[in-house]
Amino acid sequence: MTKFTTPIEPENIKLLIAERIHDPQLRGNIARATKTSLVKRAVVVEDFPDWEEMRGVAHDIKRHVMDNAGKYLAQFEERASSAGAQVHFAADAEQASRIVCDIAARHGRRVAVKSKSMTGEEIDLTHALERAGLEAIETDLGEYIIQLAGEPPSHITAPALHKSRGEIGQLFAEKLGIAYSDDPEYLTKVARRILREDFLRADVGVSGVNFAVAESGSICIVENEGNARLSTTMPKVHIAVMGFEKLLPDFESLSLFLNMLGRSATGQRITCYTSVLTGPRRAGEHDGPEELHIVVLDNGRTRMLSDPQLREALFCIRCGACMNVCPVYQKIGGHGYGSIYPGPIGSIITPVFRGVERAAAMPFASSLCGACSEICPVRIDLHHLLMTWRERISEKRQGKIAERIAMRLFQFIAARTAYFDFSGRLFRMFAPLLRDSDRGLRTPVWGRTRAFPAPPEKSFKQLWAEKIEREGEA
Amino acid sequence: MSARENLYAALAGMSAEPSASDMEKGAALQSLQHRLRALEFGKRGADVDLFLFRAAEAGTKVHRCSSLQEAASLLSTHIGTGKHCILASDPLIDRMELSRILAGNQCHSIRVTDADLGVHNADARHGYAAADFGITVAQAGLADSGAILISSSQNESRSVSLLPVEHVALLPADRIVPSLLQAAPMLRAMAGDGGTSAATLVGGPSKTADIEKVLVTGVHGPAVLTIIVIENTV
Ligand code: SF4
Numbered sequence: 207m208t209k210f211t212t213p214i215e216p217e218n219i220k221l222l223i224a225e226r227i228h229d230p231q232l233r234g235n236i237a238r239a240t241k242t243s244l245v246k247r248a249v250v251v252e253d254f255p256d257w258e259e260m261r262g263v264a265h266d267i268k269r270h271v272m273d274n275a276g277k278y279l280a281q282f283e284e285r286a287s288s289a290g291a292q293v294h295f296a297a298d299a300e301q302a303s304r305i306v307c308d309i310a311a312r313h314g315r316r317v318a319v320k321s322k323s324m325t326g327e328e329i330d331l332t333h334a335l336e337r338a339g340l341e342a343i344e345t346d347l348g349e350y351i352i353q354l355a356g357e358p359p360s361h362i363t364a365p366a367l368h369k370s371r372g373e374i375g376q377l378f379a380e381k382l383g384i385a386y387s388d389d390p391e392y393l394t395k396v397a398r399r400i401l402r403e404d405f406l407r408a409d410v411g412v413s414g415v416n417f418a419v420a421e422s423g424s425i426c427i428v429e430n431e432g433n434a435r436l437s438t439t440m441p442k443v444h445i446a447v448m449g450f451e452k453l454l455p456d457f458e459s460l461s462l463f464l465n466m467l468g469r470s471a472t473g474q475r476i477t478c479y480t481s482v483l484t485g486p487r488r489a490g491e492h493d494g495p496e497e498l499h500i501v502v503l504d505n506g507r508t509r510m511l512s513d514p515q516l517r518e519a520l521f522c523i524r525c526g527a528c529m530n531v532c533p534v535y536q537k538i539g540g541h542g543y544g545s546i547y548p549g550p551i552g553s554i555i556t557p558v559f560r561g562v563e564r565a566a567a568m569p570f571a572s573s574l575c576g577a578c579s580e581i582c583p584v585r586i587d588l589h590h591l592l593m594t595w596r597e598r599i600s601e602k603r604q605g606k607i608a609e610r611i612a613m614r615l616f617q618f619i620a621a622r623t624a625y626f627d628f629s630g631r632l633f634r635m636f637a638p639l640l641r642d643s644d645r646g647l648r649t650p651v652w653g654r655t656r657a658f659p660a661p662p663e664k665s666f667k668q669l670w671a672e673k674i675e676r677e678g679e680a
Numbered sequence: 681m682s683a684r685e686n687l688y689a690a691l692a693g694m695s696a697e698p699s700a701s702d703m704e705k706g707a708a709l710q711s712l713q714h715r716l717r718a719l720e721f722g723k724r725g726a727d728v729d730l731f732l733f734r735a736a737e738a739g740t741k742v743h744r745c746s747s748l749q750e751a752a753s754l755l756s757t758h759i760g761t762g763k764h765c766i767l768a769s770d771p772l773i774d775r776m777e778l779s780r781i782l783a784g785n786q787c788h789s790i791r792v793t794d795a796d797l798g799v800h801n802a803d804a805r806h807g808y809a810a811a812d813f814g815i816t817v818a819q820a821g822l823a824d825s826g827a828i829l830i831s832s833s834q835n836e837s838r839s840v841s842l843l844p845v846e847h848v849a850l851l852p853a854d855r856i857v858p859s860l861l862q863a864a865p866m867l868r869a870m871a872g873d874g875g876t877s878a879a880t881l882v883g884g885p886s887k888t889a890d891i892e893k894v895l896v897t898g899v900h901g902p903a904v905l906t907i908i909v910i911e912n913t914v
Pocket of ligand 1: 522
């Protein structure tokens with residue numbers, strides 16, 4: 207069913223985009239979904255006349271926590287442990303998935319139900335669990351769909367956003383042997399029936415963490431479907447994976463962030479279920495896991511934290527709003543970036559997680575319009591961070607020799623009024639020779655996929671002078 | 681060195697202000713708290729009408745009753761006959777004599793404390809999953825979002841509000857607070873000793889929009905959430 211063949215890896219970004227940009231169906235799916243989210247978000251953000259100040263406070267709380275990350279992590283570890291949770295630490299993706307798999311596979315456990323977690327995707331946990339011999343089942347409906355399709359997620363909060371109902375109907379008919387239907391209600395019922403049995407027989411539940419509350423050692427998980435509640439309630443063992451940047455000082459901060467996350471992500475005042483879990487099931491309680499393991503992951507985060515510019519990217523609460531609003535994301539979708547973290551924030555953090563060599567093209571896949579920075583609930587200066595990456599990457603690369611000469615020449619001319627005017631006149635004189643039908647100009651490098659706009663007949667300076675003259679006459 | 685030691689060493693080496701003492705950290709947090717409390721979202725009223733309006737907006741079915749008796753008879757009609765119900769063992773539910781009323785309706789009802797929902801008890805799990813109604817009492821209601829706060833305890837399992845087809849929550853009107861900010865102290869108490877392993881905010885029926893952003897309720901959790909606000913519970 208998938209017509210795309212290029213592996214979804216950041217170094218393939220150009221091919222991935224080329225495959226997607228001309229697919230009207232895909233573009234339609236993405237445009238519809240992102241627009242719906244933005245419209246809903248706009249309505250509920252209106253609740254707060256001081257949304258801007260909320261962003262400021264949220265930003266400063268995250269900054270404060272990251273400035274004191276060691277202290278808050280120690281507090282969290284101490285409280286979580288005294289509530290009976292076991293806290294583990296992993297330096298990188300491999301270590302983290304090894305820790306999870308070791309716990310999961312203990313005592314002959316066989317079935318793991320997984321609720322949606324971007325950190326889980328980051329360390330490729332589902333595949334690791336499968337390699338460790340477990341049956342690993344994605345239980346978020348969107349994740350379930352793409353697991354059936356054998357694809358990675360294309361959006362951090364709506365993983366199957368790129369698929370139409372018809373495509374999902376076909377997929378279900380093919381993989382689950384049911385009659386074809388494209389009715390979302392029916393398809394959801396089918397998934398519920400199958401997954402309900404999986405929840406009841408699972409040995410291990412694996413989840414991510416949206417926020418970790420330092421003062422109590424609690425983890426907070428936010429969702430709409432109930433699959434996270436089931437994954438963290440039914441199995442005997444619950445394993446949660448989190449980056450240390452999820453820390454918040456206390457429940458008051460949590461209340462602010464919960465007010466902002468639901469609104470930014472899906473346009474909800476609050477998501478359907480917000481679980482605050484503190485340790486495993488307590489004496490006298492009827493259900494809940496006997497063991498709670500929390501795996502704290504570094505995987506490049508301390509490197510990001512030590513980088514005075516990029517550290518801000520750690521404030522991200524993974525709401526996905528910067529993707530929804532991004533004109534590039536709206537055209538190419540999450541898979542176009544080649545990373546499980548797509549869009550503006552993905553283009554900033556993927557070079558850290560996957561290595562700048564592999565993801566060097568990502569920061570360039572942006573129009574730098576700044577819409578992302580404006581919408582981000584924790585006010586991350588996203589487009590400037592993209593520019594930071596561009597500078598660093600270009601500096602290292604030193605550029606092609608011709609490009610360097612051209613830039614020097616431009617620098618020289620642009621700084622001198624007479625030269626600048628003269629070259630403008632030259633350009634306007636010869637531009638008609640490069641004319642390529644009505645699309646604009648044919649230019650060698652830049653113009654291969656885009657039309658260079660034809661210059662106007664008169665320069666701005668000329669038009670201005672004429673205007674002044676006319677007004678003087680009037 | 682272990683991953684743990686490495687991580688702490690790395691974090692210690694890069695505190696923005698290397699000398700930031702615990703006192704400074706406390707002062708910084710206090711000033712953030714101050715700004716947080718000055719925000720609009722914590723300054724609304726504990727408005728019952730707003731609660732009902734917001735809950736309905738989120739797809740929750742809402743009712744308002746003046747007394748326990750009224751709530752009991754409403755529930756009796758709502759549930760109908762021949763249904764399978766699980767009840768939290770809450771004094772409020774006991775005082776409504778729900779078990780007796782439901783029995784009169786030919787409903788099969790069990791209390792959470794009667795069911796052994798041990799992690800190994802597969803039968804009990806399937807019993808829960810086959811139930812039509814799970815009935816609980818909410819600890820708080822948030823006026824600005826229409827969400828309720830529930831918690832796992834000796835009297836209330838996590839599953840009772842999760843596995844049945846419909847979740848009915850009773851909410852005494854005086855437990856409604858303006859926003860999540862006012863519920864923060866409750867969350868703190870619940871997370872502490874003598875509290876609970878699971879406090880949950882429920883903001884509507886289980887739902888998804890994963891297929892073309894079309895809203896479908898009842899994915900994994902209850903397809904229906906009914907909240908009955910009770911004005912007078914004495
Ligand atoms: S960068 Fe900001 S807008 Fe983008 S996902 Fe993170 S928190 Fe949301």
